[in-house]
Amino acid sequence: MSIADLVGAILGFIFTLLVFSYIIGDNPLFRLAIHIFIGVAAGFAAIMAVNNVLLPRLMIPLLDGSRDERILALVPMVLGWLLLTKISPRLSPFGNLPVAFLVGVGAAAAVGGAVTGTLFPQAYASINLLDLQSAGAIDTSLGLMLVNGVIILIGTLATLAYFHFGVSSRTQQPSQVQVWLEGLGQVGQAFIAITLGFIFAGIYSAAMVALIERLYFLVNFVKPLLIPLLPSS
Amino acid sequence: MGEIRCPMCGKSNPAESEVCQFCQARLIPLVFSPAKSEPPESVPDEIPAGIDAAPTGESDWLLDLRPDESIPGEELPVDFVVGGSEDGNAPLDETHTSADDVPDWLARLPGEWTKEAEAEPLSDWLKMETGETEQPPSKPAEVTDWLSQPLPDEGQVENTESEFELAPGEFPSWLEVFRPVGDEPQTVPARGTPESIESSGPLAGLSGVLSAEPDHARPRKSPTYSLKLRVSANQRTHADLLQGLIESEGRAQPLPQRRGISSQHVLRWAIACVLWGAVLWSVITGKQEAPLPAYTEETAEVNRLISQLPGEARVLLAFDYEPGLSAEMEAAATAVVDHLMLRGAYLTLVSTSPTGPILAERFLKNQTGHHYTSEVNYVNLGYIPGGAIGLLGFVENPQRMLPYTLDMVAAWESEAQPGLRALQGVQRMNDFEMLMVIVDDPDLARAWVEQVQPQLNEPDTLTSLVMVTSAQVEAVMRPYFEANPRQVHGFVFGLRGGAAYAQLTGRGELPRTYWGPYGFGLVVAALLILIGGLVLSSVSLLARSPQVKGEANQ
Amino acid sequence: MKAPFYVAIAMAIGLIVLLGYFLHLDILVNLRIVLLEWAVILSAVALLVGTANLFYVHWRKFTTAQPNGFYSAVLIISFVITLVVVGWFGPTHAYSMWIFNNIQVPIEGSLMALLTVLLAFAGVRLFRRKPNLISILFIGTAILILFATGPLFGINLPGLSELRAWIAQVPAVAGARGILLGVALGTIATGLRVLMGADRPYGG
Numbered sequence: 008m009s010i011a012d013l014v015g016a017i018l019g020f021i022f023t024l025l026v027f028s029y030i031i032g033d034n035p036l037f038r039l040a041i042h043i044f045i046g047v048a049a050g051f052a053a054i055m056a057v058n059n060v061l062l063p064r065l066m067i068p069l070l071d072g073s074r075d076e077r078i079l080a081l082v083p084m085v086l087g088w089l090l091l092t093k094i095s096p097r098l099s100p101f102g103n104l105p106v107a108f109l110v111g112v113g114a115a116a117a118v119g120g121a122v123t124g125t126l127f128p129q130a131y132a133s134i135n136l137l138d139l140q141s142a143g144a145i146d147t148s149l150g151l152m153l154v155n156g157v158i159i160l161i162g163t164l165a166t167l168a169y170f171h172f173g174v175s176s177r178t179q180q181p182s183q184v185q186v187w188l189e190g191l192g193q194v195g196q197a198f199i200a201i202t203l204g205f206i207f208a209g210i211y212s213a214a215m216v217a218l219i220e221r222l223y224f225l226v227n228f229v230k231p232l233l234i235p236l237l238p239s240s
Numbered sequence: 241m242g243e244i245r246c247p248m249c250g251k252s253n254p255a256e257s258e259v260c261q262f263c264q265a266r267l268i269p270l271v272f273s274p275a276k277s278e279p280p281e282s283v284p285d286e287i288p289a290g291i292d293a294a295p296t297g298e299s300d301w302l303l304d305l306r307p308d309e310s311i312p313g314e315e316l317p318v319d320f321v322v323g324g325s326e327d328g329n330a331p332l333d334e335t336h337t338s339a340d341d342v343p344d345w346l347a348r349l350p351g352e353w354t355k356e357a358e359a360e361p362l363s364d365w366l367k368m369e370t371g372e373t374e375q376p377p378s379k380p381a382e383v384t385d386w387l388s389q390p391l392p393d394e395g396q397v398e399n400t401e402s403e404f405e406l407a408p409g410e411f412p413s414w415l416e417v418f419r420p421v422g423d424e425p426q427t428v429p430a431r432g433t434p435e436s437i438e439s440s441g442p443l444a445g446l447s448g449v450l451s452a453e454p455d456h457a458r459p460r461k462s463p464t465y466s467l468k469l470r471v472s473a474n475q476r477t478h479a480d481l482l483q484g485l486i487e488s489e490g491r492a493q494p495l496p497q498r499r500g501i502s503s504q505h506v507l508r509w510a511i512a513c514v515l516w517g518a519v520l521w522s523v524i525t526g527k528q529e530a531p532l533p534a535y536t537e538e539t540a541e542v543n544r545l546i547s548q549l550p551g552e553a554r555v556l557l558a559f560d561y562e563p564g565l566s567a568e569m570e571a572a573a574t575a576v577v578d579h580l581m582l583r584g585a586y587l588t589l590v591s592t593s594p595t596g597p598i599l600a601e602r603f604l605k606n607q608t609g610h611h612y613t614s615e616v617n618y619v620n621l622g623y624i625p626g627g628a629i630g631l632l633g634f635v636e637n638p639q640r641m642l643p644y645t646l647d648m649v650a651a652w653e654s655e656a657q658p659g660l661r662a663l664q665g666v667q668r669m670n671d672f673e674m675l676m677v678i679v680d681d682p683d684l685a686r687a688w689v690e691q692v693q694p695q696l697n698e699p700d701t702l703t704s705l706v707m708v709t710s711a712q713v714e715a716v717m718r719p720y721f722e723a724n725p726r727q728v729h730g731f732v733f734g735l736r737g738g739a740a741y742a743q744l745t746g747r748g749e750l751p752r753t754y755w756g757p758y759g760f761g762l763v764v765a766a767l768l769i770l771i772g773g774l775v776l777s778s779v780s781l782l783a784r785s786p787q788v789k790g791e792a793n794q
Numbered sequence: 795m796k797a798p799f800y801v802a803i804a805m806a807i808g809l810i811v812l813l814g815y816f817l818h819l820d821i822l823v824n825l826r827i828v829l830l831e832w833a834v835i836l837s838a839v840a841l842l843v844g845t846a847n848l849f850y851v852h853w854r855k856f857t858t859a860q861p862n863g864f865y866s867a868v869l870i871i872s873f874v875i876t877l878v879v880v881g882w883f884g885p886t887h888a889y890s891m892w893i894f895n896n897i898q899v900p901i902e903g904s905l906m907a908l909l910t911v912l913l914a915f916a917g918v919r920l921f922r923r924k925p926n927l928i929s930i931l932f933i934g935t936a937i938l939i940l941f942a943t944g945p946l947f948g949i950n951l952p953g954l955s956e957l958r959a960w961i962a963q964v965p966a967v968a969g970a971r972g973i974l975l976g977v978a979l980g981t982i983a984t985g986l987r988v989l990m991g992a993d994r995p996y997g998g
Binding site: 030032055056059063120121131132135136138206210212213219221223 | 714
């Protein structure tokens with residue numbers, strides 16, 4: 008193990024303990040570790056943005072590109088400078104133009120992706136649930152697949168009913184459709200609870216692996232230090 | 241006496257001054273003052289007596305109004321203030337216009353008014369209020385019967401008045417509505433002030449006429465108005481309050497003082513001790529070895545797709561996870577990427593996270609047993625910013641979005657250069673044999689499916705999309721896998737999936753190491769939640785029941 | 795510049811990008827790629843703006859001697875050191891990797907590990923609330939999946955893995971698909987509001 012590795016291991020050991028000290032409660036040691044982490048993460052992010060994006064896609068075309076490339080690079084250059092004005096509260100209105108640009112592209116990408124990537128394919132998948140032949144139900148129990156398909160279909164519709172956005176009726180008596188949707192929404196709530204419980208367990212599993220990795224690291228760090236102290240048997 | 245306070249700038253001036261020495265604002269209102277020959281009935285009925293008390297017109301009620309009076313002068317636009325005096329001018333001129341100059345219908349009006357005024361002599365109470373009780377009117381006034389009767393408290397009223405001037409409360413209620421308001425002094429003649437006699441123009445010789453020449457024709461320094469905002473104490477208080485609120489927004493609030501050690505702390509420490517103690521024991525002893533899990537359909541699909549890859553296949557490998565979840569993601573992906581390397585696939589690495597390219601390098605360095613070299617067996621194209629926007633751009637034209645490697649080497653094949661081996665023959669996304677995304681975030685996983693998968697639907701496309709995800713993404717990814725047709729062709733989730741894949745290939749050390757403590761830790765955690773929750777709910781139920789009984793007894 | 799100008803920019807750019815999903819005209823495709831390229835560059839600039847703002851805020855906290863200014867100083871020092879080392883040697887150099895492997899990964903990993911206690915604590919506290927069907931379903935599913943995900947002390951309880959697989963493939967898929975469709979519909983509604991100028995997150 009080199010000196011650099013040893014120092015790195017000591018640092019990792021110390022930082023792990025500093026963060027774990029949060030179990031006792033919020034304390035200065037924990038805050039120290041968090042601020043160091045934020046500084047390092049921000050430093051990496053800034054360099055990646057410059058090194059991986061701005062240099063190759065903005066500076067190189069501007070300095071070394073053809074005439075067309077230079078003209079094309081000039082626009083994001085100007086927009087980028089305008090966006091930098093967002094740092095100053097006084098000049099920040101100048102940054103609205105690039106933000107409007109980003110928002111327009113972002114909204115279009117989100118809408119296009121949601122329509123072509125989720126809405127249509129998933130709606131189609133829900134319709135196809137009971138198409139047992141194409142689902143390859145030949146080898147498996149047909150009845151079981153049918154039951155499962157019906158449950159998934161009802162669950163999907165009920166979950167959507169729970170999320171439905173509507174204007175509440177001004178009249179005292181809710182309409183028949185509203186009553187029906189509310190009932191279906193209750194069923195949907197149950198499906199959502201099961202899904203969220205599943206996700207909760209997933210997050211817990213991910214955290215557990217992180218804990219095991221850290222404990223392995225601590226044990227592997229401490230073990231060589233403790234072995235000489237242990238009585239040889 | 242001797243000084244007049246300027247209503248505009250608030251500074252003191254000599255009593256005889258017509259205009260303020262400081263701001264040139266007029267001190268004496270430009271008003272009509274009736275000639276002495278005119279009957280006293282020309283005095284408006286609503287004139288309070290206090291006005292006569294002093295040439296400056298500082299009666300009690302007017303003193304009360306003074307602050308309000310000065311504020312409009314400051315707050316209103318200059319045009320408005322100036323216009324106010326001009327407006328006051330117009331009817332006065334009209335009043336003094338000779339009968340020859342006005343139309344008949346208008347000429348009759350003053351006469352009728354005068355007759356009415358003569359027919360209705362000033363009543364005693366009004367005389368008192370106007371302060372003219374000691375000065376006999378220029379014309380004899382006939383007092384009506386009901387008014388000629390002495391008021392029951394007449395003497396008392398006089399005494400009171402002499403002592404306290406006129407109090408606002410002494411107005412009869414019906415008269416209260418006629419009480420002058422703040423701008424009244426501008427329309428009321430100020431008694432005792434020297435009245436100028438018009439020296440020129442058609443109104444020459446008349447006194448009390450609004451003098452045009454001295455005020456408007458005389459060259460003088462243009463008035464300057466104070467820019468200092470005058471606010472009342474109430475307004476100042478509100479302004480201070482608002483300022484304080486705004487300032488406090490940007491100030492970090494001190495954290496509330498925590499109580500010493502609460503039951504919550506004890507519970508948290510207990511959970512930490514039991515859980516971490518159990519996992520630590522498992523890690524140290526290594527006694528919790530357990531058989532790896534059986535593979536499931538989605539894992540088997542990934543294995544099948546990798547096994548079917550042609551030799552020297554081009555695979556796009558996205559490292560889209562954060563360093564915090566690197567333990568899980570490395571454990572989940574190690575056997576899968578190992579399989580890819582065994583197949584001799586050329587890897588192209590990208591990431592939509594700034595730290596992703598570094599995590600990719602770290603991951604490949606840890607894949608011992610393979611001698612994958614940068615720019616030979618794999619190429620790290622680095623970071624795609626912008627989330628879904630960047631992904632869409634990369635899918636549309638990968639060459640333009642990421643033209644260089646992380647080390648600034650031109651990566652793609654072109655007329656000028658052959659390009660790196662890992663990217664030879666690749667022009668667009670569909671030229672990759674496989675897209676594999678290692679992702680820890682459900683939203684990011686969804687963005688990959690939404691932006692990339694529709695591009696793979698083109699006919700003759702053999703590119704498959706597979707995912708290696710965190711366990712928390714499993715629920716979100718499964719509908720895409722269970723869809724018919726499949727949007728994701730296979731996926732490996734979390735340590736369980738990674739361990740299952742290791743079981744399939746017989747390789748992958750990391751998931752095997754973690755698998756035992758992982759299962760032990762999860763079971764301990766589940767038991768802790770279950771038992772701890774039941775104990776806590778029982779305790780709270782027991783604590784609640786005496787309260788309920790007590791309430792019921794009451 | 796007035797708000798309608800920004801609205802027009804956002805709408806025009808957005809429509810070009812959106813149409814590219816459905817129409818595959820050469821001119822539209824080329825224009826779309828250029829716009830996306832610009833947007834990606836601007837996203838990188840936005841990231842820089844974020845880090846610059848972070849630096850500025852902590853610099854001000856440090857120089858004005860505000861409470862916790864010490865932590866701001868620590869943050870600034872770690873930020874500058876990382877910036878210098880990674881910027882000078884490159885992100886994949888051994889020095890940069892050393893910082894990454896020995897500072898960032900341990901701290902983030904430890905933060906993730908803390909969740910094991912905090913989530914278990916939250917799960918226990920859930921029982922203190924008045925139980926209803928939804929909370930029982932939530933915590934019941936979570937506990938069942940936790941039991942069934944790992945090896946249960948090496949014991950193979952019959953049906954446990956099958957039950958986990960059924961929950962994952964049927965009710966969880968139903969709920970997740972409903973949520974995904976709901977999110978997609980919400981995204982479309984929000985995105986269209988932005989594209990039509992009803993929502994203007996860019997000011998004006």
